[in-house]
Amino acid sequence: MNKKLLSGPYILWMIGFTIIPLALIVFYGLTDKSGAFTLANVLSISTPEHIKALWLSLGLSFVSTIICLVLAYPLAMILRNRNVGSGSFIVFIFILPMWMNFLLRTLAWQTLLEKAGVINGILGMLHLPKQNLINTPGAIVLGMVYNFLPFMVLPIYNVLCKIDDNTINAARDLGANFFQTLLWVWFPLSVPGIISGITMVFVPALTTFVISNLLGGSKILLIGNVIEQEFTKGSNWNMGSGLSLVLMIFILISMALIAKYDKNGEGSGF
Amino acid sequence: MGQSLIDLVNISKSFDGTMVLDDLNLSVKENTFVTLLGPSGCGKTTTLRIIGGFEKADTGKVIFDGTEINDLPPNKRQLNTVFQKYALFSHMNIAENIAFGLKIKGKSKAYINDKIKYALKLVNLDGYEKRTVDSLSGGQQQRIAIARAIVNEPRLLLLDEPLGALDLKLRQDMQYELIRLKNELGITFIYVTHDQEEALTMSDTIVVMNQGYIQQMGTPEQIYNEPENAFVADFIGESNIVPGVMLHDELVEIFGAKFACVDRGFGVNKPVDVVIRPEDIELVEPEQGTLTGTCTHLIFKGVHYEMEITTPDGFEWLVHSTTLCPVGKKVGLRVDPFNIQIMNKPASEDEEAVGVNE
Amino acid sequence: MKNSKWNLRRIWQDFYLVIIMIFLYAPIATMVVLSFNSSKSRTQWGGFTLRWYTEMFASRNIMDALQNTLLIAFLSALIAVIIGTAASIAINSMKPVPRTILMGITNIPMLNADIVTGISLMLAFIAFGISLGFQTVLIAHITFNIPYVILSVMPKLKQTSRFTYEAALDLGASPLRAFFKVVFPDILPGVLSGFLLAFTMSLDDFIITHFTRGAGINTLSTLIYSEVRRGIKPSMYALSTVIFATVLILLIISNFAPHKKAEQ
Numbered sequence: 001m002n003k004k005l006l007s008g009p010y011i012l013w014m015i016g017f018t019i020i021p022l023a024l025i026v027f028y029g030l031t032d033k034s035g036a037f038t039l040a041n042v043l044s045i046s047t048p049e050h051i052k053a054l055w056l057s058l059g060l061s062f063v064s065t066i067i068c069l070v071l072a073y074p075l076a077m078i079l080r081n082r083n084v085g086s087g088s089f090i091v092f093i094f095i096l097p098m099w100m101n102f103l104l105r106t107l108a109w110q111t112l113l114e115k116a117g118v119i120n121g122i123l124g125m126l127h128l129p130k131q132n133l134i135n136t137p138g139a140i141v142l143g144m145v146y147n148f149l150p151f152m153v154l155p156i157y158n159v160l161c162k163i164d165d166n167t168i169n170a171a172r173d174l175g176a177n178f179f180q181t182l183l184w185v186w187f188p189l190s191v192p193g194i195i196s197g198i199t200m201v202f203v204p205a206l207t208t209f210v211i212s213n214l215l216g217g218s219k220i221l222l223i224g225n226v227i228e229q230e231f232t233k234g235s236n237w238n239m240g241s242g243l244s245l246v247l248m249i250f251i252l253i254s255m256a257l258i259a260k261y262d263k264n265g266e267g268s269g270f
Numbered sequence: 271m272g273q274s275l276i277d278l279v280n281i282s283k284s285f286d287g288t289m290v291l292d293d294l295n296l297s298v299k300e301n302t303f304v305t306l307l308g309p310s311g312c313g314k315t316t317t318l319r320i321i322g323g324f325e326k327a328d329t330g331k332v333i334f335d336g337t338e339i340n341d342l343p344p345n346k347r348q349l350n351t352v353f354q355k356y357a358l359f360s361h362m363n364i365a366e367n368i369a370f371g372l373k374i375k376g377k378s379k380a381y382i383n384d385k386i387k388y389a390l391k392l393v394n395l396d397g398y399e400k401r402t403v404d405s406l407s408g409g410q411q412q413r414i415a416i417a418r419a420i421v422n423e424p425r426l427l428l429l430d431e432p433l434g435a436l437d438l439k440l441r442q443d444m445q446y447e448l449i450r451l452k453n454e455l456g457i458t459f460i461y462v463t464h465d466q467e468e469a470l471t472m473s474d475t476i477v478v479m480n481q482g483y484i485q486q487m488g489t490p491e492q493i494y495n496e497p498e499n500a501f502v503a504d505f506i507g508e509s510n511i512v513p514g515v516m517l518h519d520e521l522v523e524i525f526g527a528k529f530a531c532v533d534r535g536f537g538v539n540k541p542v543d544v545v546i547r548p549e550d551i552e553l554v555e556p557e558q559g560t561l562t563g564t565c566t567h568l569i570f571k572g573v574h575y576e577m578e579i580t581t582p583d584g585f586e587w588l589v590h591s592t593t594l595c596p597v598g599k600k601v602g603l604r605v606d607p608f609n610i611q612i613m614n615k616p617a618s619e620d621e622e623a624v625g626v627n628e
Numbered sequence: 629m630k631n632s633k634w635n636l637r638r639i640w641q642d643f644y645l646v647i648i649m650i651f652l653y654a655p656i657a658t659m660v661v662l663s664f665n666s667s668k669s670r671t672q673w674g675g676f677t678l679r680w681y682t683e684m685f686a687s688r689n690i691m692d693a694l695q696n697t698l699l700i701a702f703l704s705a706l707i708a709v710i711i712g713t714a715a716s717i718a719i720n721s722m723k724p725v726p727r728t729i730l731m732g733i734t735n736i737p738m739l740n741a742d743i744v745t746g747i748s749l750m751l752a753f754i755a756f757g758i759s760l761g762f763q764t765v766l767i768a769h770i771t772f773n774i775p776y777v778i779l780s781v782m783p784k785l786k787q788t789s790r791f792t793y794e795a796a797l798d799l800g801a802s803p804l805r806a807f808f809k810v811v812f813p814d815i816l817p818g819v820l821s822g823f824l825l826a827f828t829m830s831l832d833d834f835i836i837t838h839f840t841r842g843a844g845i846n847t848l849s850t851l852i853y854s855e856v857r858r859g860i861k862p863s864m865y866a867l868s869t870v871i872f873a874t875v876l877i878l879l880i881i882s883n884f885a886p887h888k889k890a891e892q
Contacts, residue, residue: 003717003718003721004721004722005718006714006715007714007715007722007730009714009715010712010715010718010730011730013711013770013771013774014734014774017749017771018737018771021745021748021749021751022736022748024748024752024755025747028751071648074644078641078644090645092879094648094649094652097653097656099828099832099875100656100832100872100875101831101834101868101872102834102849103849103852103853103856104659104868105655105656107659107852107864108656108659108868109655110860111655111658111659111662111670112654112655114670116670117670118671121670121671122671124671125671146651146652146655150652164355164357166354167357169322169324169344170353170359171359172323172344172345173322173323173345173350173419174345174350174371174418174419175345175374175422176370176374177343177345180374188359188361188362189360199739203741204741204742207742207743207744208743209835210835210853214856214857224743227743228743231750240747241751244743244747247741247743247744248741254739258739
């Protein structure tokens, strides 16, 4: 009995600073400036400007997620097979950038990609024409992949490590070649990690405004930029909240996916 | 004599500089049940994994049915493995697990379904097709692992301590089950275990291994009754290993007492090791015994009494007998000549380890 | 034959690892190099200098931001550890249903998008009448740190046997004494790694701080953001290098210290 009281401060804290704030977003999102109920804020997603930002966000984060998955899966497999005996240092090396300040990582790419940046400098030295690298959707995708790749690697790696070597050996023993083993054993068994990785990349990519701001310039607006501007510049909080509610639909879908495929928290990155 | 199905020729293997197998030679005949028996770390599992293709020997040849298969990957080998802890595919149901190898070979649906039915019947689990792996008990998972392997009609089945995770009663049931399967299917079994009782119960041939060497190879009776060295004698069952002197053929002196035996050819006045099984020692009246001693320890074991008889030289003889000798009582020890097993003393540690191949 | 094939595969794997490693570290390495470059150009090496570091340490803005960042990271981690550890003990002793509900709530700040968390907290602070500043950033950081503490402590709690606690009670210890003498030492590694994790997450955060900080206060992240939009100064590279080195050291401590203990 006594022990349960220890959760008191936590419960109060979470009600005050997680539940009520989320309720406030719902409240703001569904009311107008006078406090009357309206769906206008949520429906404003369908205005051409907003829908364009949403589509672009979905498109870029989708592409980034796929690239991350394609890069991360072989990496996680190699790391898993290497990890036996040799300690986790090599894994640590690949997870480390995840803990680097997010802004610094983006800043680094800005340095590389800018018109007067390192890459163009190198191209210049080789007497090659300068490329317009920054302020393109490609630069944003690069920034997303760079920032979120470790979030894909870690959960997949964790799940792969839990697969018994003999399960793989059994598939080989029963006649499966490398690709058959990959398709019928590795992939199905790592679904929790893949799902977890996808959401850990997709959600922050979908909602980012920093990467698009620093690498995409002012012309490329993602849905995150639109919302951020409603709160910091336009100060139309109701509309910002309404658009956030739209975003939350995607977040809820991700949470549901995780709950369905990763029941034991196997893919959890931490 | 049948054709030999698998031959290991001069196999050596080391991990990180530690020698696990040293110049190992082993030949397994078609349709036999061979058990690799030894303590953990003796190299038995490594031997199995080399046959299965999961490890590659540093030197030597693996010959399967007359063809060298050193470089053949596991998926191309005509053999299947039943893994320790079963290694079932947890994301597939039972039928899918069993069908795995057949699907890869591109067998027809009808054929696969027939095979699943047949295999499940064979392991006494009819109707389990749709069950999940998690819903089965350890013993049932074990049977599925066997079914999954045998539907592929391998010529050789490798079993890596398959009963290790089961409780005693289930182990015993599964031992009979495995003997039955082997007889019904006519497949060659190579079985790895550290459990000597399992090995004695099931095998046609037992290969006793230690520290990467084969110590002795033979039928269960040979291994039990005529151990070739102290390691085998000690590892298989309980035994009294005592120093003795072979006075001449068929007579050995132990602690000053002369025992008649049946061994010949050791020479005259040669120091030897003598193995006497605890159940082979008869307790008699002190004056009738070849040696006399005093009972110093007594435990009732159900089938028999386990006693320690200390002889005046201080040696504690382990005796299993239905005759009770209370602690403190003087008693005579007698052994039938054919129950005395004479072994050469190892000249060095190394010789002890080197196996004698027949 | 097989050996060469196997070696080839190994070579491809190494090649892949190296490529990814370059991709991950080249940008960071570039910044580290540029932080010592006396030329302001990004492509020309003007010689080694510590000028940008001195400039950085002399900057009032940067030093204030640094102080705020460290203070917030330390305080938020500390408070999160106290609340989170207490909550873990309570949750661990709960029945499945309330436990699932509380763990679900715990997951919200972790799975939710930072931008939504940030906005929602900002709306709440304004609704509660708390003026935006140091205190709101601190509260926000505690909020997103608590789940990390719980996730670090819970596994350790599950490992500790209920019986050792009961044995302590049986031997006459009071519940409080039994906890601090028997349970707490067992979960201490989890508590410490929870603290370090929370500290690092706080250092790393930008988005939530961005929405909850108000006008007057900067952390390093928000400072970098506003500076970068005006054009990158080399002192930013110096700052990046310092932060990178700090995070590296913290992570090495948190990753390898408890592991070593477990191995012994």
